[in-house]
Amino acid sequence: MITxxxxxxxxxxxxxxLRRKDPTFKRHFFQAASVVHLDKPQSICHEGMSCTHxxxxxxxxxxxxxxxxxxREITLYRIGRGESCILTASCIISNTPFPAIAVCEEALxxxxxxxxxxxxxxSRFPAWQEYLFGLVSERLAEVITVVEEIAxxxxxxxxxxxxxKRAESDSSRVIxxxxxxxxxxxxxxxxxxxxxxxxxxxxQAISVNRGSIDLLDIQALSDQL
Amino acid sequence: MITxxxxxxxxxxxxxxLRRKDPTFKRHFFQAASVVHLDKPQSICHEGMSCTHxxxxxxxxxxxxxxxxxxREITLYRIGRGESCILTASCIISNTPFPAIAVCEEALxxxxxxxxxxxxxxSRFPAWQEYLFGLVSERLAEVITVVEEIAxxxxxxxxxxxxxKRAESDSSRVIxxxxxxxxxxxxxxxxxxxxxxxxxxxxQAISVNRGSIDLLDIQALSDQL
DNA sequence: GAGCCAATGTGACTAAGTCACATACATTCG
DNA sequence: CGAATGTATGTGACTTAGTCACATTGGCTC
Numbered sequence: 001m002i003t004x005x006x007x008x009x010x011x012x013x014x015x016x017x018l019r020r021k022d023p024t025f026k027r028h029f030f031q032a033a034s035v036v037h038l039d040k041p042q043s044i045c046h047e048g049m050s051c052t053h054x055x056x057x058x059x060x061x062x063x064x065x066x067x068x069x070x071x072r073e074i075t076l077y078r079i080g081r082g083e084s085c086i087l088t089a090s091c092i093i094s095n096t097p098f099p100a101i102a103v104c105e106e107a108l109x110x111x112x113x114x115x116x117x118x119x120x121x122x123s124r125f126p127a128w129q130e131y132l133f134g135l136v137s138e139r140l141a142e143v144i145t146v147v148e149e150i151a152x153x154x155x156x157x158x159x160x161x162x163x164x165k166r167a168e169s170d171s172s173r174v175i176x177x178x179x180x181x182x183x184x185x186x187x188x189x190x191x192x193x194x195x196x197x198x199x200x201x202x203x204q205a206i207s208v209n210r211g212s213i214d215l216l217d218i219q220a221l222s223d224q225l
Numbered sequence: 226m227i228t229x230x231x232x233x234x235x236x237x238x239x240x241x242x243l244r245r246k247d248p249t250f251k252r253h254f255f256q257a258a259s260v261v262h263l264d265k266p267q268s269i270c271h272e273g274m275s276c277t278h279x280x281x282x283x284x285x286x287x288x289x290x291x292x293x294x295x296x297r298e299i300t301l302y303r304i305g306r307g308e309s310c311i312l313t314a315s316c317i318i319s320n321t322p323f324p325a326i327a328v329c330e331e332a333l334x335x336x337x338x339x340x341x342x343x344x345x346x347x348s349r350f351p352a353w354q355e356y357l358f359g360l361v362s363e364r365l366a367e368v369i370t371v372v373e374e375i376a377x378x379x380x381x382x383x384x385x386x387x388x389x390k391r392a393e394s395d396s397s398r399v400i401x402x403x404x405x406x407x408x409x410x411x412x413x414x415x416x417x418x419x420x421x422x423x424x425x426x427x428x429q430a431i432s433v434n435r436g437s438i439d440l441l442d443i444q445a446l447s448d449q450l
Numbered sequence: 451g452a453g454c455c456a457a458t459g460t461g462a463c464t465a466a467g468t469c470a471c472a473t474a475c476a477t478t479c480g
Numbered sequence: 481c482g483a484a485t486g487t488a489t490g491t492g493a494c495t496t497a498g499t500c501a502c503a504t505t506g507g508c509t510c
Contacts, residue, residue, distance in 0.1 A: 066369065068377030070468085076369060087365070099366050122358070126348035133347070133354075136361045140312070141324050143368045144291065144301060150376055151412040152293030155466065178488065187376040189467055194489060210475060210488060295499085380497070403457065414498055419458060435457060435506060452510090459504070466497070473490070480483085 002030045002111075011111060014058050014082050017127040025125040032117040037109055044085070044102040054118045056084045060108035065184070066100050074150070074187025076100060077142045086135040150187055156196045158186055160224035163206070167215050174214045227255045227336075236336060239283050239307045242356040250350040257342040262334055269310070269327040278337045281309045285333035290409070291325050299375070299412030301325060302367045311360040375412055381421045383411055385449035388431070392440050399439045 002008060008030060012018045018026055036055070038044065044055070044062060061080045064087060065073050079085055085102055121128040149158055162182060166175045179197065183190045197213065200206045205220040206213055215221065227233060233255060237243045243251055261280070263269065269280070269287060286305045289312060290298050304310055310327055346353040374383055387407060391400045404422065408415045422438065425431045430445040431438055440446065 066373050066376065068373070070377060072377060072467090074372060074376045076372065096362070096366060099369050123351035123354065129348065129354060133358060133361070136358070136365060137321070140361060140365045140368065141321060143365065143372060144324050147299060147301065147368060147371055147375070147412075148291050148293070150372065151291065151299045152295060152297060180488080187372075190489085191468080191491085192466060195466095195491090198490080208489090297498090405457080415458085416460085416499080417497060420460090420497095423459080433458090454507100454509080456507090457505080460502085462500090464497100464499075466495100468495075469493090471491085473488100475488075476486090478483100478485080480481105 002033050002035060007035070011058060015056060015111075015131070016082070017131040020127045022125065022127060025121070025127060028117070028121065028125075029113075032113055033111045035109065036112055037107070038104045039107055040104060044104060052115055053112045054084060054115065055108075056111040056113065057081055058109040058111060060104065060106045060110075062102050062108060063105045064100050064102045072187065072189060073184040074146070075185045076146060077139060078105070084132075084135055086132070086139050146187075155186065155188055155192060156199070157224055159193065159196050160200070160221045162186060163213065163215060164218065164221055167218075173216075174212050176212045178211055227258050227260060232260070236283060240281060240336075240356070241307070242352040245352045247350065247352060250346070250352060253342070253346065253350075254338075257338055258336045260334065261337055262332070263329045264332055265329060269329060277340055279309060279340065279343045280333075281336040281338065282306055283334040283336060285329065285331045285335075287327050287333060288330045289325050289327045297412065297414060298409040299371070300410040301371060302364060303330070309357075309360055311357070311364045371412075380411065380413055380417055381424070382449055384418065384421050385425070385446045387411060388438065388440060389443065389446055392443075399437050401437045403436055 002011070011030075011033075018029060035058075038060070057079055059081055061078050062085065063075055063078050064085065065075045067073050087098055087100060087102070118132075122132065123129070159182065162185065163175065166177065167173060170176075179193045180190045183193045186193070197206065197208050200221070201208050203220060205217045205224075206215055208214075227236070236255075236258075243254060260283075263285070282304055284306055286303050287310065288300055288303050289310065290300045292298055312323055312325060312327070343357075347357065348354070384407065387410065388400065391402065392398060395401075404418045405415045408418045411418070422431065422433050425446070426433050428445065430442045430449075431440055433439075
């Protein structure tokens, strides 16, 4: 149960579906909700885990990924403010085990809703139901994009796009990231990333330093796409 | 509008959510529904198309796939009896364009529901809402499996698994399929499939003929996994 | 049987992934 | 300070996958 009115305002700010004129739902929501904090290298859900709570992210980010037998990883998607680990939601609704791994990436603050309530509200509150459905749909589209990328696009092109996107979202020309992290995001191996980065560097498009990459020539990278 | 009581029974048989004791929903459903037939090589949805109807499959199958720039394809999933093109559903709910291509594979018979009704029922009839949500969740899980496969597993292993699964679902040792079809399902190119098949043949696991493959040694194929 | 088309075969080449290391840089600790 | 340790990166040799440009084959029509 959450009672602190300041915190309630913050949460409503985050989750648009609470802003509707349905005081009943709002009451139920804050009645059942609790807030948790998770720190950086913490695992949230394991493969095959059945979920007891649904987590709605207030701040921070989590990364949802698949782990291959060989130890390689691939990021399926990330979730941030206002979103929710919808795989959890999906498991909740369809009672299937969680098919991936979720870890906290930037320190998380989240609202926890017990599975039973989350299910119950689905049929009682349209706002809640729309919220969850919208999230699953969005994830489905995102994961389909991932399929497309790994099935058809060359790694060097994907890498160039990755660097550009990263730079944009950090609004900085230098990106703090290791080759291994990139490889895990793109679903390839570290050596492959290192080699392509070296190649970009030889062509003066970037400068590679330990733990960071400086985008020297945005245009050259864009041309790679 | 569907009135033929025999047809209504058939449809109820297909879609469990109609079996509940909610006569209101049933009435609305058959009021808004219409039945269509689609033949084999027919396109259902194009990339980026916005969907005006939701199709619930009574019989036949459809294949949902992505098309790469280079002309290669990869199957995301198939839908059959009792299922629905949930990407369509997802588009309906979240109002995003359709991110893939759907084609009829075996002659389809389907119930069509106009978008507006499908959306409206979401908040009015829990059975409907559960049905749709369950489908999207299932697809999400399936597509995640596809990601895992193409990101981590070797093509020869995937091919062996494909052949075994195919033989099982057709309950026949010989599979009627071209190399190109397999390649399109697995998201690789025809040459790769041809070569691996030839390799399997050299090892006496299968026998390759024009348009069909005979699984001679199931055990040998299973060992590939 | 000639002609045609879809299905399959093939070699040479590029791209990607694997494996087994070698280096290099940064931080801590004696 | 310099050594020790651990993470990050570099590299060569090799296998697997994907591409390209064709050659061949089997089945069909006329």
